[in-house]
Amino acid sequence: MNLDELKPKVVKIVSKQEKTVDEKLLDICQLLHxxxxxxxWVGFYFANHETKSLHLGPYIGAETDHTVIPFGKGICGQVAMSNENFVVPDVAAQDNYIACSFTVKSEIVVPLFVDGKNIGQIDIDSHVLDPFTEKDEHFLEFVNKEIAKLY
Structure with a gap:
């Protein structure tokens, strides 16, 4: 599917009054997956700035042991510190990568900002080498801007 065609569906999920924030996040994960x-694998991690750690939020995909990630560790932890998108075409080539599954070949992480503060991120794993493009980055930035409206 064309990523632009998913944008109105994301907006619709965010605007549902009868659902909690976590339910909306899970619905977005399911839609993208x-x-x-x-x-x-599509999920959210949320920052605890006091403990300098990320905590797993709603996700869809294989179960993960990585429910808490220290800032700086792995791709997600690096994004928590850099506040920048991180696209990994081949996770095997990354030194600071936390392996979740041998099936994961690539990853994209895009920070979620609320009032200019990085409160978390969307994390996507792929079983395909190098599938992510600038279109994915721009689309996930759009998704996070919509989600930021919930906070």
């Missing part, structure tokens, strides 16, 4: 063939 189901509609983008190379999005094999």
């Amino acid at each position: 189901d509609e983008v063939s190379y999005y094999n």
